[in-house]
Amino acid sequence: MFSKALFLALIPSILAANIAVTVGADNGFTFTPTSVAANAGDDITFTVVSRNHSITSTNFSGAVCPPPVGGVGPNGFDSGFLSALDGSQPTFTYTVVDTEPHWVSCMQAAGAHCRAGMTFAINPTADQTYEEFLFNAEHSLSS
Numbered sequence: 001m002f003s004k005a006l007f008l009a010l011i012p013s014i015l016a017a018n019i020a021v022t023v024g025a026d027n028g029f030t031f032t033p034t035s036v037a038a039n040a041g042d043d044i045t046f047t048v049v050s051r052n053h054s055i056t057s058t059n060f061s062g063a064v065c066p067p068p069v070g071g072v073g074p075n076g077f078d079s080g081f082l083s084a085l086d087g088s089q090p091t092f093t094y095t096v097v098d099t100e101p102h103w104v105s106c107m108q109a110a111g112a113h114c115r116a117g118m119t120f121a122i123n124p125t126a127d128q129t130y131e132e133f134l135f136n137a138e139h140s141l142s143s
């Protein structure tokens with residue numbers, strides 16, 4: 001019979017989710033969905049279905065676009081450029097390591113995709129919403 005402690009220790013792996021996000025649906029500058037709530041241990045798998053994009057963590061405000069190579073941390077990430085131009089659908093998986101908000105965009109075209117609203121949020125909050133991040137990206141100056 002399971003002890004309660006062993007059962008509780010197993011819960012994170014039992015509940016770890018695999019969350020699918022589509023990048024560039026309908027040839028657009030989009031992430032679908034635009035935000036997710038995720039727990040540490042969850043995998044978020046991004047599938048690029050058009051053009052040539054990156055999945056890169058960035059700032060919530062200020063210098064949002066373009067995200068820098070390597071991404072903004074702590075626990076930042078950067079897929080590098082993933083091209084679907086050859087008809088492939090490359091994927092990138094980020095394993096969530098904390099429950100902090102992470103703000104994500106695309107580095108392509110010196111930030112033009114980012115300023116076009118190509119944005120995604122992991123664990124946005126009441127104080128830092130996805131909508132405000134989108135606004136900040138659309139109004140980010142080129143760097």
Ligand SMILES: *[C@@H]1O[C@H](CO)[C@@H](O)[C@H](O)[C@H]1NC(C)=O
Nearest residue numbers: 052053081082083085108109
């Ligand atoms: C994807 O975009 C990057 C950055 O603009 C570029 O260096 C790379 O050559 C592109 N890849 C393809 C297959 O077009």
Ligand SMILES: *[C@@H]1O[C@H](CO)[C@@H](O)[C@H](O)[C@H]1NC(C)=O
Nearest residue numbers: 059061062063064067068072
């Ligand atoms: C992110 O924003 C901070 C604070 O405005 C700034 O110091 C930093 O340079 C920005 N990071 C990047 C990579 O733009």
Ligand SMILES: [Cu+2]
Nearest residue numbers: 053106108113
């Ligand atoms: Cu892009």
